[in-house]
Amino acid sequence: MAANFVQDGEALTFTAPYAVSSGSGFRVGAVFAVALTAAASGAQVEGRRRGVWTLTKATGEAWTAYTTVLYWDDTNKRVTSTAGSNLKIGVAGTNAASADTTGRVVLYPQV
Numbered sequence: 001m002a003a004n005f006v007q008d009g010e011a012l013t014f015t016a017p018y019a020v021s022s023g024s025g026f027r028v029g030a031v032f033a034v035a036l037t038a039a040a041s042g043a044q045v046e047g048r049r050r051g052v053w054t055l056t057k058a059t060g061e062a063w064t065a066y067t068t069v070l071y072w073d074d075t076n077k078r079v080t081s082t083a084g085s086n087l088k089i090g091v092a093g094t095n096a097a098s099a100d101t102t103g104r105v106v107l108y109p110q111v
Contacts, residue, residue: 009049009109011036016045018077025055025089027074031110032089049109052093055079057103063092070105079105 012031016039020026024035026047033047034055057063058073058080070079071086080086093104 010051011046011048014045014047016041016043020045023053025053025072025077025079027072027087030087032072032087032107034107050107052104052106054102055105057096057100058082059101060098061096062098063094063096063103065092065094065104066106068092070103079103 012033014028014033017026017028018041020035021038022035026033026035031049033049034053036046036048039045056078058078061081063081068081068091069088070081070090070092071083072089073080073086079089087110088108090105090107093106096103
């Protein structure tokens with residue numbers, strides 16, 4: 001292995017931008033991650049940037065597996081299919097009905 005390799009980058013330590021619970025999504029700058037533990041705002045938290053996760057979704061949106069591009073709505077702290085000023089984070093991993101409050105998300109690594 002090259003001497004300058006640091007880590008794989010799938011899980012990183014962040015300063016929590018707001019209180020997060022284990023398994024919830026959060027955004028720091030241009031990076032989205034899922035918290036591996038709970039953390040208070042300003043505390044250190046490990047976040048995973050890849051994988052398939054069940055996350056809170058915006059109701060009123062139906063998702064189609066591997067077709068619906070997904071974004072993080074940092075204002076409402078949920079995943080949405082609305083681009084706007086939201087950060088692109090991945091695609092739907094399964095179909096989700098409009099009334100569903102959670103959905104399966106396949107995360108893209110950002111930046």
